[in-house]
Amino acid sequence: xxxxxxxxxxxxxxxxxxxxELVARGWGDHRPGLKYRDDDGRPTALSHHRAAREAAARxxxxxxxxxxxxxxxxxxxxxxxxxxxxxxxxxxLAGAAVAGINPTRRGPELARDILHTDCRILVTEAAHLPLxxxxxxxxxxxxxxxxxxxxxxxxxxxxAAPGDAVVRRPPGPADRLLLYFTxxxxxxxxxxxxxxxxxxxxxxxxxxxxSVGPDDVHYVCMPLFHGNAVIADWLPALAGGASVALxxxxxxxxxxxxxxxxxxxxFTYVGRAVQYLLATGPRPDDREHTLxxxxxxxxxAVDAARFAERFxxxxxxxxxxxxxxxxxxxxxxxxAGALGRAGAGDDLAVIDPDTGRECxxxxxxxxxxxxxxxxxIGELVNRGRSHFEGYWRNPDAEAARTREGWxxxxxxxxxxxxxxxxxxxxxxxxxxxxxxxxxxxMIENILARWDAAAAVAVYAxxxxxxxxxxxxxxxxxxxxxxxxxxxxxxxxxxxDLGTKMTPRYLRILDAxxxxxxxxxxxxxxxxxxxxxxxxxxxxxxxxxxxxxxDAPDLRALLxxxxxxxxxxxxxx
Numbered sequence: 001x002x003x004x005x006x007x008x009x010x011x012x013x014x015x016x017x018x019x020x021e022l023v024a025r026g027w028g029d030h031r032p033g034l035k036y037r038d039d040d041g042r043p044t045a046l047s048h049h050r051a052a053r054e055a056a057a058r059x060x061x062x063x064x065x066x067x068x069x070x071x072x073x074x075x076x077x078x079x080x081x082x083x084x085x086x087x088x089x090x091x092x093l094a095g096a097a098v099a100g101i102n103p104t105r106r107g108p109e110l111a112r113d114i115l116h117t118d119c120r121i122l123v124t125e126a127a128h129l130p131l132x133x134x135x136x137x138x139x140x141x142x143x144x145x146x147x148x149x150x151x152x153x154x155x156x157x158x159x160a161a162p163g164d165a166v167v168r169r170p171p172g173p174a175d176r177l178l179l180y181f182t183x184x185x186x187x188x189x190x191x192x193x194x195x196x197x198x199x200x201x202x203x204x205x206x207x208x209x210x211s212v213g214p215d216d217v218h219y220v221c222m223p224l225f226h227g228n229a230v231i232a233d234w235l236p237a238l239a240g241g242a243s244v245a246l247x248x249x250x251x252x253x254x255x256x257x258x259x260x261x262x263x264x265x266x267f268t269y270v271g272r273a274v275q276y277l278l279a280t281g282p283r284p285d286d287r288e289h290t291l292x293x294x295x296x297x298x299x300x301a302v303d304a305a306r307f308a309e310r311f312x313x314x315x316x317x318x319x320x321x322x323x324x325x326x327x328x329x330x331x332x333x334x335x336a337g338a339l340g341r342a343g344a345g346d347d348l349a350v351i352d353p354d355t356g357r358e359c360x361x362x363x364x365x366x367x368x369x370x371x372x373x374x375x376x377i378g379e380l381v382n383r384g385r386s387h388f389e390g391y392w393r394n395p396d397a398e399a400a401r402t403r404e405g406w407x408x409x410x411x412x413x414x415x416x417x418x419x420x421x422x423x424x425x426x427x428x429x430x431x432x433x434x435x436x437x438x439x440x441x442m443i444e445n446i447l448a449r450w451d452a453a454a455a456v457a458v459y460a461x462x463x464x465x466x467x468x469x470x471x472x473x474x475x476x477x478x479x480x481x482x483x484x485x486x487x488x489x490x491x492x493x494x495x496d497l498g499t500k501m502t503p504r505y506l507r508i509l510d511a512x513x514x515x516x517x518x519x520x521x522x523x524x525x526x527x528x529x530x531x532x533x534x535x536x537x538x539x540x541x542x543x544x545x546x547x548x549x550d551a552p553d554l555r556a557l558l559x560x561x562x563x564x565x566x567x568x569x570x571x572x
Contacts, residue, residue: 015204018196019092020171022203022238024162026052031214035245035262036082043261046082048241052084052162055089060157060165065141067120068095072096072167075119075140076225076433077103077128080246083145084224085234087123092196092369093162095171099179099191100225103128104516109188111135117179117191117392173197179392180227180322182264191392192227192322198387202302202324203235210266210293212240217290219264221247221255222273226517227322232454233268242266250518259289269296271519272512274303274315275455279477287312295433298519301337302448318421324387325407328421337368338420348375348385350415353427356404362414362422369496370422370442376414377424377439382407412439429522431460431468433500443470443501450490452476452483455512457520461505462569464560469504473525475512482508484537505530506537506546529570530554 016022024034026048033048046054062074074091076098078084091098099117101110114122114137123143124132132142143150163170171553177196206212218237222229237244245262247254256278258264273296286312294315304315319328319339327343334340342348350359364375370376386407391397401408412424422512425441432438434490440458447456460468476482491502492498507530513521530536537546538553561567 007517015238016200017173018171018175018195019177019192019200019203019235019238020095020162021088022200023052023055023092025238025241027162029241032243034082034085035217035243037248044058045243049250051082051085053160054086055093055158056162057154057157058086058090059094059096059162060160061154062090062096062121062165063165065121066096066167067139070120071118073099073117073119073121073176075099075101075114075117075122077124077131078145078224079103079125079127080220080224080229081125081145081248082246083125085244085246088224088230092171092177094165094240095167095169095175097176097179100181100230102181102189102223102225102516106131107135111137112188113139113181113191116188122265137509171194171196171559178227178230178322180225180230182227182322190397192324193389193392194227194231194322195389196323198324198389199231199235200239202231203239205238206232206236206295207242207255210236210295212236212242213264214241216242216244216266217262217264218258219241219245219247219257219262219267219291221250221295222268222518223249223272223516226270228268228270228296228517231322232318233266236266250276255280256283256286256289259291263290265290266293266295267291269294269299269315270548271298271518272455273518274299274307275512276518278303278306278310281455282310286310296360300445300448302445305336317423319421319568321409322360323391323401324389325401326382326386326409334420335368335416335436338416338422341419341421345452346382348421349381349383350379350413350421351381352378352541354428359414361417364416365496371415371496373414373424373439373442373498377412377437377442378414379427380409380411380413380421382409412441420450429459431458431470433463433468433470436498436500438470438498438501439470443472443503446494446497446501447472447474447503449494450487452480453487455520457512457522458503459526461526462561462566464473464539464557464566465564470501471505471507471525471530472503473507473509473512475509479510482506482535482537488545502537505549507532508535508537510534530557531570 006394029048032045034046034051038044076087099119121141125145175196178194179191182192218233220229220233284386291313299315307315328339329343330340358375359378364372383406388407410427413421417423431438443458444456452472454477457473461471463469487527513524515521536549538549539546
């Protein structure tokens with residue numbers, strides 16, 4: 001990101017204690033602070049002062065609307081419109097908490113998220129009202145932004161200033177600000193508790209690390225109901241005095257146009273967003289923009305290099321979760337592909353979950369390829385102090401996360417001999433093939449080297465007799481046809497592809513299925529397995545290459561599953 005002069009950059013001495021302090025700093029600052037496109041698609045800007053004023057008005061409305069004795073929680077079911085940061089700021093000023101409601105949830109699941117977080121007020125927009133029809137939401141008052149009724153509710157509070165209205169007392173560092181759902185492969189999402197103090201410190205730290213200043217513009221294209229957009233994009237902008245530019249929903253085709261229109265210098269990403277950007281058609285002006293830095297997760301070393309080569313923008317991969325239980329910090333000497341070392345105060349270890357013992361260091365070849373993944377990959381555990389603040393009304397999930405007095409991240413890592421940590425996937429993405437444990441992310445990194453692949457996902461399908469088999473979903477570049485011989489030659493040329501890592505099944509897709517946060521929808525891929533509508537190729541045991549999985553093959557496979565009593569596993 002562009003550097004700023006020392007007086008403009010945040011320093012340790014002005015570290016905020018609460019997010020409310022960061023919001024209030026905008027009062028009286030009439031520089032552009034919030035940018036977005038109006039209903040006609042034209043770029044529009046509001047000042048920092050105006051954003052603070054709108055947050056203060058909503059804080060006062062919130063305090064008056066909350067029923068006596070109710071939890072000070074407000075659900076926000078919105079796209080990335082200006083109302084979302086207004087309500088984040090309002091909750092901070094009032095000492096309340098925002099529950100980010102995912103608009104891809106439906107029916108009882110959506111109602112469960114709203115009721116589980118004890119929201120007595122739900123802020124939404126007309127476009128999302130169909131999602132709420134027929135839901136049983138007792139005691140929940142729904143505010144629909146952009147309506148005359150909503151404007152009338154806000155009108156009496158137009159003169160409010162930061163600090164005028166609080167729920168119980170002036171907000172402090174220990175007050176909840178976010179109840180943000182973390183996605184999981186099984187069970188209902190868990191609402192992670194994030195306090196004002198932790199969030200303010202995180203925003204301040206990122207602003208210092210990336211030298212965020214008033215001349216910067218943070219482009220928020222990831223959904224604000226997800227922790228990435230709030231913690232890694234909106235908060236550092238507040239802490240550094242930068243502007244925020246909103247994209248209602250992520251669009252790869254509109255990305256560069258928005259960046260140029262807003263003068264954006266920084267953005268965050270998660271999941272497959274980078275792959276979607278790379279899949280757009282190259283243009284002669286791909287490097288003509290103000291963007292300097294992207295910060296996020298799951299881009300992968302191969303695509304990060306492609307992104308830098310094409311757009312001239314460095315991607316910084318970070319590690320941290322909404323829960324705040326562990327962090328990995330990148331240093332200047334971090335090798336390509338690694339995430340960094342343990343953050344200050346963290347005692348991070350890579351633990352074998354079966355034995356509870358620390359895994360040995362990774363052995364890497366000169367090209368950084370892992371040679372001993374079976375013994376080196378384990379779960380990342382924080383054995384020191386943790387910033388984890390719990391899950392709302394979910395003691396069982398809290399206990400599982402903090403068993404034995406440690407914080408278990410649920411993520412697979414390995415550590416190289418110099419102590420650098422490398423991401424290897426989710427514990428849910430571990431496969432067991434012929435009694436050997438494999439990490440899906442490691443196989444994905446290898447398959448991503450194939451030039452014909454635009455996106456890759458690796459996951460387990462049950463073996464017909466025992467354990468798992470490797471299945472890979474491949475989205476090919478430019479709608480190309482799958483060439484089984486070329487793919488087989490590619491696999492044979494990969495020195496770090498272990499014999500158990502070779503995919504048994506291949507699903508060829510036009511586009512990878514993703515969640516609302518652009519992460520690969522692995523649950524859907526695993527659920528479908530090799531019984532899916534798209535073409536599936538497979539490599540039968542002992543076969544030299546891949547062939548289409550046809551109806552006779554499928555019948556024979558299902559017979560084998562039934563013979564071993566494992567047919568039911570395909571339906572879970």
